[in-house]
Amino acid sequence: MRFDPPTTPTVTNTDASGFPQLARSPLAFARSAxxxxxxxxxxxxxxxxxxxxxxxxxxxxxxxxxxxxxxxxxxxxxxxxxxxxxxxxxxxxxxxxxxxxxxxxxxxxxxxxxxxxxxxxxxxxxxxxxxxxxxxxxxxxxxxxxxxxVTAGNNNATxxxxxxxxxxxxLSRIDRSNNPVLEKTIDRAVEKGFIPAQDKQAVMNKIVQLSEQHRFAPDDFARLTLMESDGMNPKASNSRCHGIIQFCDGPDRGAASAGFGANPKAILGHSVLKQLDMVDKYFEDTGLKNFGPVGLDDLYLTVLTPSARNETRPNVALNIPGQQAAYLHVNRDTRAPITRNSILAGLHQNANERLGTDVAQRNSLQAARMSAYAAQAVVTEVN
Incomplete structure (x- = not known):
């Protein structure tokens, strides 16, 4: 997971997150009663x-x-x-x-x-x-x-x-009904002991919050973690990369972005909730929301090799160094290249196999800006 400085587009009449600014009334910043x-x-x-x-x-x-x-x-x-x-x-x-x-x-x-x-x-x-x-x-x-x-000061504890x-x-109705893959992934993580039962709803809420801030689908984040850490295992490690999205060693890589450049393995001592704060920092540093609405392929490439996001054609071989899981390659053949479409297909297949069920796929968030991603991901031959 290599860190690349983000490219921030120039925008006008927008806030820092890229959304158009809207006039607010004097009550706009008061919490709802x-x-x-x-x-x-x-x-x-x-x-x-x-x-x-x-x-x-x-x-x-x-x-x-x-x-x-x-x-x-x-x-x-x-x-x-x-x-x-x-x-x-x-x-x-x-x-x-x-x-x-x-x-x-x-x-x-x-x-x-x-x-x-x-x-x-x-x-x-x-x-x-x-x-x-x-x-x-x-x-x-x-x-x-x-x-x-009118009745200020008269509210009772009941x-x-x-x-x-x-x-x-x-919160329970919102998060669990709209994000079935995330729900199943978190339930599985609790069963495996990755997440304490008392942290379950807090983890759900945090991921939904991150999805809004960085403009990706919560279910896609679940698919990412199922590939990278068997579904939010905070102690997942391959000796070089660690934690729920595999923060890697090196001065210009994920562990450094998360604040653990000097001691990357220390990430393994932190809970899923704490590691989600690190994910937030990493996504901010890599400019993820500038690619939004973020599809599953861009979300995963941000973790794997951010520079590969520059190649937007769906069936062109991506420059991704190192040995990767077979799921990510065309036709699951490690001798074949990795493409955006093979990543999409592999992440869906891996999630379905680990969760033990086919989860209905939604239209890709990238369909609005690239017709090549409008349909369900399929494995195709490289041109």
């Missing part, structure tokens, strides 16, 4: 795509204040580099409601259904998206905020406990 968390956790999706809060809860949250109605249609035009969950998070913030990445991911699924978008991960610049399905939750949040302002329970249940 516990009442809103309860409303979001209880909301049920309807066939129309709307989220409906049960009447009893709605009445209790808005007692003493009326919801604020937004009469004008809530539509946006997708800008280059945006994700649907990022749009949801920023648009909610622009109306005074701060939500977590996990909440944004759940709500983006509702928005996708309301707009007849088959894959929430695939939106395109210029596409018009209606966010009207979020209006009821914005009204509930604003009502909850007003109610909280209310706080209920809100906390709802938040945990919400």
């Amino acid at each position: 516990p009442a809103f968390t309860r409303a979001l956790a209880a909301a049920q999706p309807q066939p129309s795509g709307d989220l409906v809060v049960p009447a009893g809860l709605s009445a209790s949250l808005s007692a003493g204040s009326a919801p604020v109605a937004n009469a004008a249609p809530w539509n946006i035009s997708v800008q280059a580099g945006q994700t649907l969950s990022g749009i949801v998070r920023d648009q909610m913030a622009s109306r005074g409601v701060s939500i977590s990445n996990n909440e944004a991911m759940r709500l983006s699924q509702s928005v996708a259904r309301a707009n007849n978008i088959n894959n929430a991960n695939l939106i395109h610049p210029g596409q018009r998206v209606s966010l009207d399905s979020l209006t009821p939750l914005v009204n509930q949040a604003q009502a909850a905020y007003n109610a909280k302002a 209310t706080t406990a209920l809100a906390g329970t709802a938040q945990v249940q919400l």
Whole structure:
């Protein structure tokens, strides 16, 4: 795993992560009230795509204040580099409601259904998206905020406990229902003793957070670790590379990026949660999000040999030094080269074999920018 300095494109009117900046109201940076968390956790999706809060809860949250109605249609035009969950998070913030990445991911699924978008991960610049399905939750949040302002200081421990329970249940529903490969990989890691049972949900949440920050699919990260460390084994090592994504020795390699250049093997003494912090630093240093939305091949090449990302043709031999697993080669033949398509096929096959089941494949995140990746990965002959 070699470290290469990232190439940062020049952008205008965007924040540091490359997303367009949006105006925010004075409430944008306030955490959502516990009442809103309860409303979001209880909301049920309807066939129309709307989220409906049960009447009893709605009445209790808005007692003493009326919801604020937004009469004008809530539509946006997708800008280059945006994700649907990022749009949801920023648009909610622009109306005074701060939500977590996990909440944004759940709500983006509702928005996708309301707009007849088959894959929430695939939106395109210029596409018009209606966010009207979020209006009821914005009204509930604003009502909850007003109610909280009126009754400040009167919340008791029971209310706080209920809100906390709802938040945990919400995170569980989001992460486990949308990322089946990650779920199975983490369950397997707990069974094998790689992850303590009490860290299970925290690991899930951390990976989902990283996926939002660096713009890859959580299931793809699970596939990566199944190849590199048998599925998040923090003590995996081949004497040169160590940990869940195999941070390698050397001054310009992964261990150095993670802060362990002087003693790479010390990585093995850290938990999966701690190593995920190292993964975050490594992905930042290698400019992963500049390739986003990041497909499985670019995600894996970032770990294996970042410079190989420069070759974007799907069936051309990649310059990857050293001996690699047979799964990565064309037709699983170590005498054959490694290509982007052979990496995709190999990682899917390896994951299916280790997890003991075929997991339904989703459309590649790269389909929007390269038609060669639109279909399921297959092994092909090198041109």
